[in-house]
Amino acid sequence: MGNLTIKHVRAFVLRGGGADYHDQGDGHWIDDHISTPMSKYPEYRQSRRSFGINVLGTLVVEIEASDGTVGFAVTTGGEPAAYIVEKHLARFIEGARVTDIEKIWDQMYQSTLYYGRKGLVINTISGVDLALWDLLGKIRQEPVHQLLGGAVRDELQFYATGARPDLAQKMGFIGGKMPLHHGPSEGEEGLRKNLEELATMRERVGPDFWLMLDCWMSLDLNYATKLAIGAHEHGLKWIEEALSPDDYWGYAALRNNVPKGMLVTTGEHEATRWGFRMLLEMGCCDIIQPDVGWCGGLTELVKISALADAHNALVVPHGSSVYSYHFVATRHNSPFAEFLMMAPKADEVVPMFHPQLLGEPVPVNGRMRLSALDKPGFGVDLNPDCQLHRPYNR
Ligand SMILES: C[C@H](O)[C@H](O)CC(=O)C(=O)O
Numbered sequence: 001m002g003n004l005t006i007k008h009v010r011a012f013v014l015r016g017g018g019a020d021y022h023d024q025g026d027g028h029w030i031d032d033h034i035s036t037p038m039s040k041y042p043e044y045r046q047s048r049r050s051f052g053i054n055v056l057g058t059l060v061v062e063i064e065a066s067d068g069t070v071g072f073a074v075t076t077g078g079e080p081a082a083y084i085v086e087k088h089l090a091r092f093i094e095g096a097r098v099t100d101i102e103k104i105w106d107q108m109y110q111s112t113l114y115y116g117r118k119g120l121v122i123n124t125i126s127g128v129d130l131a132l133w134d135l136l137g138k139i140r141q142e143p144v145h146q147l148l149g150g151a152v153r154d155e156l157q158f159y160a161t162g163a164r165p166d167l168a169q170k171m172g173f174i175g176g177k178m179p180l181h182h183g184p185s186e187g188e189e190g191l192r193k194n195l196e197e198l199a200t201m202r203e204r205v206g207p208d209f210w211l212m213l214d215c216w217m218s219l220d221l222n223y224a225t226k227l228a229i230g231a232h233e234h235g236l237k238w239i240e241e242a243l244s245p246d247d248y249w250g251y252a253a254l255r256n257n258v259p260k261g262m263l264v265t266t267g268e269h270e271a272t273r274w275g276f277r278m279l280l281e282m283g284c285c286d287i288i289q290p291d292v293g294w295c296g297g298l299t300e301l302v303k304i305s306a307l308a309d310a311h312n313a314l315v316v317p318h319g320s321s322v323y324s325y326h327f328v329a330t331r332h333n334s335p336f337a338e339f340l341m342m343a344p345k346a347d348e349v350v351p352m353f354h355p356q357l358l359g360e361p362v363p364v365n366g367r368m369r370l371s372a373l374d375k376p377g378f379g380v381d382l383n384p385d386c387q388l389h390r391p392y393n394r
């Protein structure tokens with residue numbers, strides 16, 4: 001097994017849902033007047049698709065070993081990411097040993113530093129990295145959580161992200177995170193509506209259920225502070241991604257400004273140990289939320305997590321389905337996980353990356369037994385009914 005090498009890497013593009021989970025049809029809660037950095041332009045306020053959130057599509061990376069075993073992963077990045085994999089990164093992957101994950105990561109990162117570091121390039125590197133872990137797990141016939149050193153718990157517990165925390169509560173989740181609907185450009189009236197929505201939900205779920213607000217990078221410090229203070233009386237547990245991911249100084253100030261007991265969370269659009277070092281050392285947040293498909297993959301998330309642990313910060317990865325479940329199972333400082341409600345009305349549990357993955361486990365009563373993750377690699381298959389397009393076939 002130690003001598004197995006990588007024969008081929010292939011990069012495909014897939015459209016609709018899945019890893020590009022915002023690519024949903026009309027009427028879906030995830031695209032219904034959500035506050036975004038583009039909300040200041042009225043013409044882009046109603047739908048995130050209107051400003052192009054779904055423009056890239058899903059990247060599928062497939063890696064084939066010399067014995068014919070295939071590992072794969074999905075993330076966002078679409079055609080430009082496929083170009084980077086096939087035209088640039090393939091040289092570090094093909095011919096390497098299947099166990100060379102750390103070296104391949106370093107070569108991908110160092111060789112793209114001049115145009116990479118964050119965003120699209122690190123999403124692409126993440127996709128390759130996850131496919132390498134999947135391949136190694138399939139070759140060794142072990143789930144990824146075992147390759148990572150083994151699980152520290154027998155069961156994962158989840159909070160749900162969606163428009164209906166009240167329904168999530170009935171489904172057994174430990175909390176509900178709602179999207180914020182109105183941003184600073186909708187003024188005092190928008191702020192009042194945001195707080196009314198929270199108050200209504202608090203009434204429905206009672207005093208103890210966790211309620212959180214996801215602000216998707218859309219606020220300024222003043223607005224975020226006012227929102228946090230107003231939301232305190234409705235028992236808001238955390239305020240998420242209130243500011244631009246580049247505004248480390250703003251996050252540090254916000255953390256000082258929020259009422260005692262309220263948590264500040266962020267990081268789903270942050271990347272690498274160096275980006276998270278900024279958040280942690282500057283005291284920007286209480287919980288970091290790396291997305292394993294965007295932050296540099298599993299190889300990098302392990303490092304980010306150790307750094308967070310040394311700063312007494314929790315790591316609760318953003319969405320990303322099986323790719324984060326296998327990780328969360330292995331870390332003491334990841335006591336719960338996120339589940340994104342992808343049903344259009346957030347009224348039932350459906351697999352997060354549907355229809356792209358087959359065998360994707362979902363929480364039952366807000367929980368998932370470790371045994372649901374006991375399959376080789378990440379334990380999922382690519383749905384053969386999804387149409388793959390390989391734009392840069394070499
Ligand atoms: C609901 C948020 O706007 C976003 O679509 C998902 C997200 O940021 C999260 O799950 O966290």
Ligand SMILES: [Mg+2]
Pocket residue numbers: 214216240241268318
């Ligand atoms: Mg979020």
